[in-house]
Amino acid sequence: MTKVLVLGGGTAGLVAARYLKAEADRLKLDIDVTMITASERHYMPPLFMEVALGSAEGHETWAPIKNAEKVYGFKVELDKVTEIDLDNRKVKTESGKVYDYDYLVLGLGVKYVWDKYKGLAEYGYHNYTLEGALKLRKALSEFKGGKIVIYVPEVPHRCGIYPFEMSLNLRSYFEHRGIEDVEIKVVHPGEAPAKALNKTVSKFFEREMGKARAEFVHHDGHVEITPNKVVTKNAEVDYDLLIKVPPIAIPDIMSFMADDKDPRWAKVKGPDFRYPGYDEVYVVSEASMPPLGLLTAGVPLHNAAIVSATSILHQIHGGFPVAEYAPTMCLGHGYNTGFAGNCEYKWNGSKYERHCYLLFKSPLVRLMKDSFYRGWLDSLRL
Known part of the structure; x- marks a missing residue:
């Protein structure tokens, strides 16, 4: 055997x-x-x-x-x-x-390395665990308006499109609650949203984030997080609510x-x-x-x-x-629409080279994505 x-x-x-x-x-x-x-x-x-x-x-x-x-x-x-x-x-x-x-x-x-950057463990919320998601849910439900920062200290992190997808969904979330006075910023070390995937996918997020009034802010490196400010080497960004992305190792x-x-x-x-x-x-x-x-x-x-x-x-x-x-399909949604992107791979002898591109946009993507996740789990429920 x-x-x-x-x-x-x-x-x-x-x-x-x-x-x-x-x-x-x-x-x-x-x-x-x-x-x-x-x-x-x-x-x-x-x-x-x-x-x-x-x-x-x-x-x-x-x-x-x-x-x-x-x-x-x-x-x-x-x-x-x-x-x-x-x-x-x-x-x-x-x-x-x-x-x-x-x-x-x-x-x-x-593993999540929250203590890698000054102030990251002490301040803010996240939804990278169920416990964290429940705490963020409570914080969002009590939020009445102000400045929200989604902060990414380093890349790569789990689910590269998350910060941008979350920014779009936050706008929809607050609009449905009738709260207009919300400023949303994604503070990120990349040059543009989801640039690691492809220009067409990045452009999708740029356009949708523009519609959702969610601002992309590039940073050149972490300095510290205080109770009301994210400080990086090239920018200081105030916040009333901080949503953070964990470094991984x-x-x-x-x-x-x-x-x-x-x-x-x-x-x-x-x-x-x-x-x-x-x-x-x-x-x-x-x-x-x-x-x-x-x-x-x-x-x-x-x-x-x-x-x-x-x-x-x-x-x-x-x-x-x-x-x-095999090629990998990525689905993302937010602010009344969604996208399907695809990445194709070729082994060059030392690593996989990837070519990613946008397949289509549709509000049905949210249903597709949700159905896949729930169906996956349902297969394990007796």
């Missing part, structure tokens, strides 16, 4: 485990697929923004990951990983268990795998996301996306998990086709 161990019950872990199990069953391969995750909940983080804006409730953002055993057939162990021993192919957990493996998939996500349990060039990220080899020196180990998280030129969001993780799973199957079942990294 071949043992495949998947660490993490988020998007990457779930996709990798269910793909491996489904193909193993179809091909009648003797493969044991086991997932270890510290949380009993499989979250859909994009819905946290909906919670903050009052269009979703907390219980709608997650489903029990243990249900994956019945739905997809692989084992789920609710436990916290405390040690990863690559040389001996063993993983230890908080409960004292030791798991060995033939192949290891690391889908442990990233490799999880502590994986710190020994940090990249020498940028310790925020994991060492990783393309095109199939293996860890250098250990061909049986695959690193599939936001922490392994930037070194390969990929975006830090759920759809890129989905693709990376499939590439990794097919690479494992190829080694076990010689000849199984290793998937190419």
Whole structure:
């Protein structure tokens, strides 16, 4: 029997485990697929923004990951990983268990580094966790007018379009409440909204942010945040309500795998996301996306998990086709419309080159996006 161990019950872990199990069953391969995750909940983080804006409730953002055993057939162990021993192919957990493996998939996500910048941990709200979304929801419901700043200290961060999408949705939110006296600014280190995607996508946000009277403010580096001001190297911006985006980095349990060039990220080899020196180990998280030129969001993780799973199957079942990294579609909405963008990728020998472009605009995008997220979670509800 071949043992495949998947660490993490988020998007990457779930996709990798269910793909491996489904193909193993179809091909009648003797493969044991086991997932270890510290949380009993499989979250859909994009819905946290909906919670903050009052269009979703907390219980709608997650489903029990243990249900994956019945739905997809692989084992789920609710436990916290405390040690990863690559040389001996063993993983230890908080409960004292030791798991060995033939192949290891690391889908442990990233950690939020709130204390990286002065004042970032102390001031402001966010919706990057369910708890944070509920606090932001209360703050927004009590806001009667004034200056709102959405602050991004560094890039890349989780979901690159979030600050701009949020600015559009905030305008709609306050208009529906009949509050006109709201100034919205996105303070961001980029040169233009969503420029990392493409000029056409960036232009979409520029136009829509103009309609929504949401201002983009470029900053050249963080200085500090005070109770009523964001101070950067080139600008000081007052606020009455601050919405902040967290810096991200490799999880502590994986710190020994940090990249020498940028310790925020994991060492990783393309095109199939293996860890250098250990061909049986695959690193599939936001922490392994930037070194390969990929975006830090759920759809890129989905693709990376499939590439990794097919690479494992190829080694076990010689000849199984290793998937190419597929095009990724990005959906964003706000202020009465939405967009669908697409990114195509090509492996150049050291990283993935991407070509992104706008597909279409439509107010139906919100329905498309919401239906996908909720349908994903519904598949885990029994």
